[in-house]
Amino acid sequence: MSNQPVINFINFNQNGSCISMGTSQGFKIFNCEPFGRFYQDDEGGCGIVEMLFSTSLLAVVGMGENPAMSPRRLRMLNTKRHSVICEVTFPTTILSVKMNKSRLAVLLQEQIYIYDISNMRLLHTIETSMNAQGIMSMSPNSENNYLVYPSPPKVINSEIKDHATTNNITIKKTEAVDDLTRKDNSSSNPSDTAQQSQQQQQAGGEPAPPGNANKIIKNGDVIVFNLQTLQPTMVIESHKGEIAALQLSADGTLLATASEKGTIIRVFNVENGSKVYQFRRGTYPTKISSLSFSKDNQFLAVCSSSKTVHIFKLGKNTLDNKSNELNSDDEVNDDLVQRYGDEDDEDEEMDEEAASLNSNHSSKEPVVDATRSTMGRMIRKSSQRLSRKAAKTLGAYFPIKVSSLLEPSRHFASLKITAPTNQPIKSIAAIDDPIELSIKEYPDLFENQTSTNGDHQNSDIIKMIPIRVVSSEGFMYKYISDPERGGDCILLEQYSLHSD
Structure with missing residues (x-):
């Protein structure tokens, strides 16, 4: 293990068919189905390796002292020709690179550079606040061509500071967009940028003076930027x-x-900018490492540092009117849920009954993985039944907002990564199109199970959703989940990204 290179970067391509991995020695590209490595480069440490779908175009950022592998230099590579298409050097370290078939975005700590990917012509530069974590997402679809990134913090007036949240503070969208537009059209000169950053911190990036109790810092907003018009379209108030x-x-x-x-x-x-779904991952705080939609927008995978991946079901599980009226302050919600009973546990897992309630298919029992049937789960199952009964009783006496809070929308399915280390890991999931599996090929996994799909006459064939997970400790896991029953995902295959 000590001779294995350090993994600096790992990610799926835009459609989840390939994996790119940057290490202290170079980078590797893997095919997911069938699994196998099809490209490798050992010229030096890599910090970012992004693919353009399944094409031969790669965006690579180094991670070394060698100028060619500098963390400030972006290289666009053609893996078929083994050639460098172009190189661009930036004033500071590159934190993230995203691209689709028409645009390429390069994120620095306080700037985002947008290029026409067909000729690498610089189209626009966005001045942002400090984004040390490199948080940014680009739409793979060139028709709905959007870029999203965190909004700079703002100081907001609030009559009740302690109860101020992102959803009960009104900010005029036009003013926010106008302010962003003025900022985007400003000079991209480094000295001007530094002066602007300093002015912004003085104006809205620093906490309010202690003497003014009606000032709060608001930093949970997201800017939606149109990559075709090169203008911000709105600011979404997402979190506190x-x-x-x-x-x-x-x-x-x-x-x-x-x-x-x-x-x-x-x-x-x-x-x-409307909120269409709200899910509770758990009560205990954890670091979310990635979010991933399925291609048909029916499922959302949430990976956390606790090695747990939650699958939320969209579509029919949309918020009702009561849930949309909820006070969206995370801290207030957590206090109430912990006081009156919640379905969560310290591993953020869900038992059989909870999965059945959330799946909207109460006639079908959720899948249960025998390897996860611990004594703790059995104890939690009985306590959760009592909590739900208490929630229903209390709901008759509390207002609509509180009663709907006591029955939060929970995850549809979950899995626990069997990582060889006890340390927190970073993982990324990709949900693939449904597949058909023969029970006879996996007798140990599907013992005593028959098909629940009316479309198939053969009871040996079942429909499953593949969920691939890559982790920072160098493994690719392939799980499957029943699209109707939910519950525990079943581990089908596991591969090492280090092995030859």
Whole structure:
């Protein structure tokens, strides 16, 4: 293990068919189905390796002292010709690179450079606040061509500071967009940029003076930027705390966000900024490492540092009117849920009954993985039944907002990564199109199970959703989940990204 290179970067391509991995020695490209490495470069340490779908075009950023592998230099490579198409050197370290078939975006700590990917012509430069985590997402779809990134912090007046949230503070969208537009049209000179950054911190990036109790810092907003018109379209008020992860759907119509607390996941309509889904990942805070939509926008995978991946079901599980009226302050919600009973546990797992309630298919029992049937789960199952009964009783006496809060929308399925280390890991999931599997080929996994799909006459054939997960410790896992029953995902295959 000690001779293995350090993994600096790992990610799926835009459609989840390939994996790119940057290490201290170079980079590797893998095919997911069938699994196998088809390209490798050992010329030096790599910090970012992004693919353009399944093409031969790669965006590579180094991670070494060698000028050719500088973290400030972007190289566009053609893997078929083994050639460098172009190189661009930036004033500071490159933190993230995103691209689709028409645009390429390069994120620095306080700037985003946007290029025409067909000729690498610089189209626009966005001046932003400090974004040390490199949080940014681009729509893979060139028709709904959007870029999203965290908004600079703002100081907002609030009559009740303690209860101020991102959803009960009104900010005029036109003023916010006008302010962003003025900032985007400013000079890109480094000295001007530094002066602008300093002025912005003085104006809205620093906490309010202690003497003014009606000032609060608001830093959970997301800017939606149109990559065709090169103008910001709106500011979405997503969370109270800082943004930890965000992701656009494959068609560019939905945006998923998570705050640094990681307890609430929200999904917004990109066209009008409305909140269309809200999910509770758990009560205990954790670091969300990635968010991933399925291609048909029916499922959302949320990966956390606790090695757990939650799958939320969209579509029929949309928020009702009561849930949309909820006070969206993460901290207030957590206090109430912990006081009156929640379905969560310290591993953020869900038992059989909870999965059945959330799946909207109560006639079908959720899948249960025998390897995860621990004593703790059995104890939690009985306590959760009592919590739900208490929630129903209390709901008759509390207002609509509180009663709907006591029955939060929970995850549809989940999996626990069997990582060889006890340390927190970073993982990324990709949900593939449904596949048909023969029970006879996996007798140990599907013992005593028959097909629940009426479309198939053969009871030996079942329909499953593949969920691939790559982790920072160098493995690719292939799980499957029942699209109707939910519950525990079943581990089908596991591969090492280090092996030859």
